[in-house]
Amino acid sequence: MQEGSYIWTHLEKQHRTVDKWIDGIWLIVLLLAAILLFSLNLGGLPLKDWDEGTVAQVAREIWRSPDASMRWLYPTLGGEPYYSKPPLMHWLIAWAYSLGGVNEWTTRLPGAIFTALSVPLLYCIGREIFRLRWAAVYSSLIYLTMLPVVRHGRLAMLDGVVVSLLMIMMLCVLRSRRDLRYCLGVGISFGLICLTKGMVGIFIGAIAIVFLFWDTPRLLTSYYLWIGIFIGILPVFGWYTAQLLRYGYPFSQIDLSDQPLNQIAVTANGLPKPPWYYLLEIIKWTWPWLVFLPQTVRFTWENRNLSWAKLIIVWSGVYLLLISLVSIKLPWYIFPIYPSLALGLGFHLTQVENLRLFSSYPRAWVSSFAILAVLASAGSIYFSWGSAGSTDLQMILAAVAMTMTLTAILVERGDGQFLQILVWGSYISLLLLMKSNYWVWEPGEAYPVKPVAAMITRANPTVRQIYTSFPYPRSSLNFYSDRLIIPASFGDLQYYWQYNGQPYFLVNASALETLKLQSIKVVDQAAGWQLITKDAN
Numbered sequence: 001m002q003e004g005s006y007i008w009t010h011l012e013k014q015h016r017t018v019d020k021w022i023d024g025i026w027l028i029v030l031l032l033a034a035i036l037l038f039s040l041n042l043g044g045l046p047l048k049d050w051d052e053g054t055v056a057q058v059a060r061e062i063w064r065s066p067d068a069s070m071r072w073l074y075p076t077l078g079g080e081p082y083y084s085k086p087p088l089m090h091w092l093i094a095w096a097y098s099l100g101g102v103n104e105w106t107t108r109l110p111g112a113i114f115t116a117l118s119v120p121l122l123y124c125i126g127r128e129i130f131r132l133r134w135a136a137v138y139s140s141l142i143y144l145t146m147l148p149v150v151r152h153g154r155l156a157m158l159d160g161v162v163v164s165l166l167m168i169m170m171l172c173v174l175r176s177r178r179d180l181r182y183c184l185g186v187g188i189s190f191g192l193i194c195l196t197k198g199m200v201g202i203f204i205g206a207i208a209i210v211f212l213f214w215d216t217p218r219l220l221t222s223y224y225l226w227i228g229i230f231i232g233i234l235p236v237f238g239w240y241t242a243q244l245l246r247y248g249y250p251f252s253q254i255d256l257s258d259q260p261l262n263q264i265a266v267t268a269n270g271l272p273k274p275p276w277y278y279l280l281e282i283i284k285w286t287w288p289w290l291v292f293l294p295q296t297v298r299f300t301w302e303n304r305n306l307s308w309a310k311l312i313i314v315w316s317g318v319y320l321l322l323i324s325l326v327s328i329k330l331p332w333y334i335f336p337i338y339p340s341l342a343l344g345l346g347f348h349l350t351q352v353e354n355l356r357l358f359s360s361y362p363r364a365w366v367s368s369f370a371i372l373a374v375l376a377s378a379g380s381i382y383f384s385w386g387s388a389g390s391t392d393l394q395m396i397l398a399a400v401a402m403t404m405t406l407t408a409i410l411v412e413r414g415d416g417q418f419l420q421i422l423v424w425g426s427y428i429s430l431l432l433l434m435k436s437n438y439w440v441w442e443p444g445e446a447y448p449v450k451p452v453a454a455m456i457t458r459a460n461p462t463v464r465q466i467y468t469s470f471p472y473p474r475s476s477l478n479f480y481s482d483r484l485i486i487p488a489s490f491g492d493l494q495y496y497w498q499y500n501g502q503p504y505f506l507v508n509a510s511a512l513e514t515l516k517l518q519s520i521k522v523v524d525q526a527a528g529w530q531l532i533t534k535d536a537n
Helices: 002-039 051-064 088-100 104-129 133-144 147-154 159-175 182-215 217-221 223-247 259-269 277-285 289-302 307-325 331-355 363-382 391-413 418-435 449-459 475-481 490-499 509-515
Strands: 465-468 484-487 504-508 520-526 529-534
Touching: 002 104, 002 133, 002 147, 002 418, 051 088, 051 104, 051 475, 088 104, 088 159, 088 182, 104 133, 104 147, 104 159, 104 307, 104 331, 133 147, 133 331, 133 418, 147 159, 147 277, 147 331, 147 418, 159 182, 159 307, 159 331, 182 217, 182 223, 182 307, 277 289, 277 307, 277 331, 289 307, 289 331, 289 363, 307 331, 363 391, 391 418, 449 475, 449 520, 449 529, 465 490, 475 484, 490 504, 490 509, 504 509, 509 529
Parallel strands: 465 484, 465 504
Antiparallel strands: 504 529, 520 529
């Protein structure tokens, strides 16, 4: 009897060793695939306005300043106090600048690396809540092949870091059910999220609290959890206290609806967005995985008494509800919801593949992939008609069309290999997109910023502030020109021209004609814009 027990224990240890070895291989494969996708052509396009330009400029001012200035604790934007967000991400970029200089690649690298790490982290979460390894694998691959995940994760924004820290927090939440010491990781991760995103981190922390309340309420009374939260929020409390002591009343007036975000939201999105704005964002950007989402939602809800379903429901539902109620709505705010959607999709599709939940695959799947194939084929044909600079788009859409066509055929035949084809084809299509110059399309919505910034830098005006007739501020132009370019109305421009001693204006031809200014000296011009000042003679 003892000999049999020893053999069984030995075999069980061998099985666990092999299991860990296989998990290790998958973690390496997923990490390498993510790093390739998130780092390819990372510095090939200029920084976009709003978050990227602002984050880069704050980080550069931290990097430039001497240590004695305490700029790392009291960051500035254009020389003015910048306290709308704590500076964890800005510290990382400033550190990258110290290693590789100031450029697009070093600006985007920290966020891209953090987001790439979130792919194997999602695999670890999947292994915690699913018995099937392939459910964790498919969840990670679905997450990796979501367009908004790859795009926003590659940009110099705060959200990629926040999502990675969120996954560490949720992984610690799940493992704390076996080992209470992981509760310390929950609190520390929450503190780092708040040190990146500010008070918005409370929304993300609510995910963990609501899940524990529903699934494992005993952990809410664990002193490990509250000690971890206390340790995590100490640096956040210290930073906010330092800002309050230095800036006083102006700092105390900031809240979740601070002025910079309001300005971005109004300019970028126009009219206020309805509460269902983020549902529309999911519908727009989660193709082709949106095809499976209705069945996944139903499957998850039917299993809501199980721990994995509770996690997905809370993660998706609580966060979606909270951000939908906030007045400011921007597309990248929904980033933290994509890992939970990927977990639900991965587990449901694994069940479909292994257990054959359907006698035949739904016709809606076949029709959806067929429509996607037709649309992609039409787009590829359109861009093959000799349009300038459209060869990359032709190849990208051709890859999408081929993927969707093969997927539709396999789904029609009831072949379970459609999922592997869909994952692999989506990954290749995203690789082609990231290699092209189309993965950041926002700079094309206004004039090209780098030639204008180069013109301003070449002219090197004596003033640090330049007024422009362009209707809204462009943080990327401020960054590249190393000047503050301030939008002004025609009336204000005429006033500054008359009463300022030596003003500098950035105007286009139509604005110059409307202003009818006197004694103009054209300093330089580029991309349809002129830098002008008063002629001293």
